[in-house]
Amino acid sequence: MRLRGTSQFNDQGHLEIGGCDTVELAEQFGTPLYIMDEWMIRQRMREYMQAFQKTGLAFQVAYASKAFSTLAMCRLVAEEGLHLDVVSDGELFTALKAGFPAERIYFHGNNKTREELEMGLDAGIGWFVVDNFNELSMLSSLAYKKGLTARVLLRTTPGVEAHTHTYIQTGQEDSKFGFNLASGQVHKAVERCLQYKGLKVDGFHCHIGSQIFETDGFRLAVQKLVTLSEECRNLFGFQTRILNLGGGFGIRYNEEDRPMSVDQYIFAIAEEIRSGFSEKDIPQVVVEPGRSIVGEAGTTLYRVGTIKQIPGVRKYISVDGGMNDNPRPALYRASYEAILANRTSEQPEETVSVAGKLCESGDMLIWDIDLPHVKSGDLLAVTCTGAYNYSMANNYNRLRRPAVVFVRDGYSDVVVRRESMEDLIKNDRIPNRLLTPNGQC
Template sequence: MKLFGAMEIKENELFIGGVSSTELVSRFGSPLYVMDESFLIDTCKNYYRDFKCLENNNRVAYAGKAFLTKAMCRLIYEQGLYLDVVSGGELYTAYKAGFPLDKVYFHGNNKSVSEVELGVKLGVGVFVVDNLDEMKRLNEIAKKYNRKQNIYLRLTPGIEAHTHEYIKTGQIDSKFGFAPVGETIMDAVKLALDCENINLRGLHCHIGSQIFEIQPYEDAVEVMLGFIKSIKEETGHTIPELDLGGGFGIHYTDEDKPKETRDYCTSILNKVDEVCEKLNIERPILTIEPGRSIVGNAGTTLYTIGAIKEIEGVRTYVSVDGGMTDNIRPALYGAKYEMAIANKITDKCNARVAIAGKCCESGDIFVNDICIQKPDIGDILAVFSTGAYGFSMSSNYNKNPKAAVVFVKDGLARVVSKRQSYEELLALEV
């Protein structure tokens, strides 16, 4: 079990941000998403520094799909970061939080007409265009609002990144972006240059998620800068900006060996300088898009144990008051997490159990076999590194209300997303 940020152990109990797990569950209920605010801030600062945003005008764009609330929008703005959104709902969250929309990148492989129109009306800084249909639609809507809309073209660089099949995105056969097949990319560039209400500012790629190796990023740099040079040679148009995506891996279990923030950033920056010199092109303004690696280790989910069922000679099931509704990743693609009983955290781990969720699905299992402290009904189970894709992928399956989110810092806890009530659960039904 690895502790991050402001986590500490006092008198056999897990504290986060100076607040005990028992107090957090007592005050706010469970399941409960707990985010270490100081750790979030520190990680944002590290990326901003290590990617040389101040010196080189580079940008770090937080990928909101990992975890997005109005409070998170305000936090990243205060740290000088940009924001990626992938839906009208994420865009509207940024808008309502007062986030400056000229610092927003709008992604997505099938933006609806209403989403595109909302983005243009609100003044989104950059649309990351995924396909020709979107480009034509965007040009028409921008003309309607008398706007010249900045865009990036999303390209698939054909890079192999060693990660889970479901979260690979940079290979040629992908639902995302323009593939380097035939004249596909150059045709997209020429169409963008012909569109009167579009301004082609940059190129974008994203090779996948939960990646630990640095080489795939260096390969992507070489490929993308090669595209920039080819575009200049064929069209005369200079691409001044390049977004290299994110996907930097984090620690979930001891099997994971992530690099430091500085390692990823320094390697990418050095490779860009090397390739630009080799190709004799100007270094573009660079963007990276860390999402999971900013919030993942900052989040812990707390549950209350409600039932313990021993099947003699087979398995002991420890059931908690959440499940695939608040963290679908284990059921969806076998994601692994470290876990411990937060109110007896220094006790010896001598109970081998399965941790089960409460949903009416046999697949609602956090882990089939784990050794933890001896569990009792009413104990608090902590699941670590749940800051990314827990809250953002949560659902109301089985009519379970969504869990609350609290930020903790310096001994204080504040709600940033309330627990959904039953009345709120039915608010849209007629």
């Protein structure tokens, strides 16, 4: 298994992350446990900033907080000088409570409510990434009534679909997100922005997919947005000031994955931008990495419980978590690597499948992985769980969501405490009629 970030094996044969022994972390904080390598997160952010600095372009790097959003994470993003992408009032609330500068926030979402738009306006966020005509009209009305000007990017569907190695140029025209480019919706949106009060349109946004291992899709998206910018300049005299190309940069979950370096992604985008615009017309370029910043920095630690051998079929090892703390394998067959964190020096002896403890046949974390002879009580460390695991965690089967710890230089800090039993029922209410004998009113 490939070690990532600050991960290493110590003299006790234990997995160590951020200078912290994972066996000791399990004893201190319990399992399941999300462990985030703070050094690695910061390093990934700096790689994006440095890659853009080499291009000489005006730029912004906005962390996509849907990948992993906590108060501590927002503070870390602010410290590193990045912008922030939020997609709900909850993510916006988290950012503001963390003290994140509102003017560095992009607000996304295909169905923003009136309350969410008002919240963003009142907070003074930087940009609304507008998805549709209803939102455009509502945002204009709200901003005008408040005496404010909302800065806007128009989300487009440029007809580029990217899923790992496959690019289908027209696939994304059928999407719940954004204004359709092929039908001319984007042009109509620009025209309305220029007519509506309370709005200032700065440019365009697109997002072509996730876990992308090539640059072809990004290049094609840039080409289409360059053409769109030229058309809008000719039709309306509109000058594109910002091009936001979204995220989707791939990471290595296992040895079969072959992501490119940050430099390769950014240099390809920059090259296409420079070839498409004249030097005086080059807009500010924005990207929104999420998974590629936190994905590989996360490790989930589990305690092995029951072991079941089906002769001639399969050996199952069950852990104390599952699809409640990592629903990605059940949702879209996501693949992970793992290691016995307490016995790293031992060689693989058997092939096992890792089952979760939830009451679902589909609650499987890993199928057919080679490990040393697994014993009840062992610690299993599943790598690359930093993106979307905590974000998607739930209380199915009334299981408590795990704690999250940041580790760095031998220090471990809880950034999300483990839920208690009381947390599970704190929002429950029993109607008075159920408190009386026999349920009578």
